[in-house]
Amino acid sequence: MLSFLSTGLLDFSAWQVVIYTLVVTHITIAAVTIYLHRHQAHRALDLHPIPSHFFRFWLWLTTGQVTKEWASIHRKHHAKCDTEEDPHSPQTRGIRKVLFEGAELYRAESKVKETMDKYGHGTPDDWIERHVYTGRSTLGVASLLVINVALFGVIGLTVWAIQMMWIPITAAGIINGLGHWWGYRNYDCNDAATNIFPWGILIGGEELHNNHHTYATSAKLSSKWYEFDLGWGYIRMLEMVGLAKVKKVAPKPKLAKNKAQADFDTLQSVIANRYDVMAKYAKSVRHAFHEEFEHLKHKAQLESRFLKSSRKLMQREPAKLESSQKQQLVELFQHSKALETMHTMRVELGAIWERSHSTRDQLLHQLQDWCNRAEASKIKALQDFSIRLRTYA
Known part of the structure; x- marks a missing residue:
């Protein structure tokens, strides 16, 4: 029994546990940016049922996230951006509040029925959504705790804790906080959104927040030649094998050489x-x-x-x-x-x-x-x- 608690079923080394943790948290990031954000909230792409349901299941298992709640709150964020009605703007609530209590702001807004009714249209409403993913949203993360301990022993508790903190820190804190507070701006859009870093790898391209707020319905978040959107790379791979279809990207101007006058x-x-x-x-x-x-x-x-x-x-x-x-x-x-x-x-x-x-x-x-x-x-x-x-x- 003590040996099992020490090593779990897999008996991984410390480095193997670290690699596993990085992989599973990155899958969660991909699920948030591709499924919740670009597919559900903005309809920038269509997803085949296979990746769509995989992402939905994975988010239930690793975050307890309810699709309708996430999409509703994010749509309201865009509609009321950086005003008093914005659910999580550092411009009105303060950077410390959003950076360190972003998940709490999200949970509070998820209880507002008006937000869910007004902004939650078009999200999944099938049997499994009603009875499992929404009806038993905490069952997923509880199951994950058991799975992690079974696989890795006591260290599985740490892996589980990191998974629980990953989205609250990266998405709710860094993107919703720093993404409206600090960084560079390619475009003077109507809010305070900034690009935190030109290479969107750790948070799947969400770092390019100013680009996103300028072209909210674009499936691609990078804009300049030196910017990189990892989430867009995944979308293109899904599209190449017929599991996704891009509906919209940011417009690129076409230029006609030697035009003497504007027409x-x-x-x-x-x-x-x-x-x-x-x-x-x-x-x-x-x-x-x-x-x-x-x-x-x-x-x-x-x-x-x-x-x-x-x-x-x-x-x-x-x-x-x-x-x-x-x-x-x-x-x-x-x-x-x-x-x-x-x-x-x-x-x-x-x-x-x-x-x-x-x-x-x-x-x-x-x-x-x-x-x-x-x-x-x-x-x-x-x-x-x-x-x-x-x-x-």
Whole structure:
């Protein structure tokens, strides 16, 4: 009996137990990002019943996760992102609360019937879901405890504890917490979502949270050439063997070389790819700022800290700026007409796809006028951006 408690049925070495733990926790991560997140919550892909039910069973066994609860809470998170109604935003609840008590926030929201009824549509509702996966959601993790102890002996308790903590720490804590608090942003989306790390391996690609919040229904979370989404790799492998079908990925703009003037195709493409357009414009702002930097630092005698923070402010959505931040830009623009023009033109460009009352012809005229004024501005960064913009097709 003592020997069994010491080694279990498998008599694994310490390293073998570590490898086993890493494998099973990674399968759980894959189940969350592929099944719960991209398939169930966002319908970015369809899954064949075999992987779909495997993931459902695995999550019941290793997390006690109920599909309807997870999908409902995540959909509400997107609908109410970073507001007081967001179930787990560090912007409203504080980073420590979400980072260390993310699972508790999830459990509290799962008891809100209104959330389940409003956001839980389309999730599994078959017999096994009602009577086992939801009806006996704690039976899975209890069974896992018995299995781990049987396989590894007493050390199986530690393996089980790690499995129980894995999703609360990585998903509920790190992604929901740090993913709205710290990191880099490819796109100025309507919330505070950030990319924590460009290589999404440990948490299956969920690290690319800013990309996801920009294109929520995309099955692929990586966006730049240097980014890596491991979950997308798994999806492509499932698709190659007929076990998955990708429904949507983030749009990629098509460019028509040597287009002399923006046309209706340009207008449609610019509106459809507005986040990409604004990301490219932010890059143009950085180039313009670089050209003005020495003048502002030495001739205008502005401090480097002021200039660096101003550069970041110029890349953000103007409507999101606080009054003190707007005043900082006013002070900056007193010393640089070029940067003031870049800022004004950004506001005008963004207004094109916000004018829902304008006709197609009016919007095209506004876009053409914008390009003409940009190319007549004598600001190289703005001119280069406009030349590229009118090639959208």
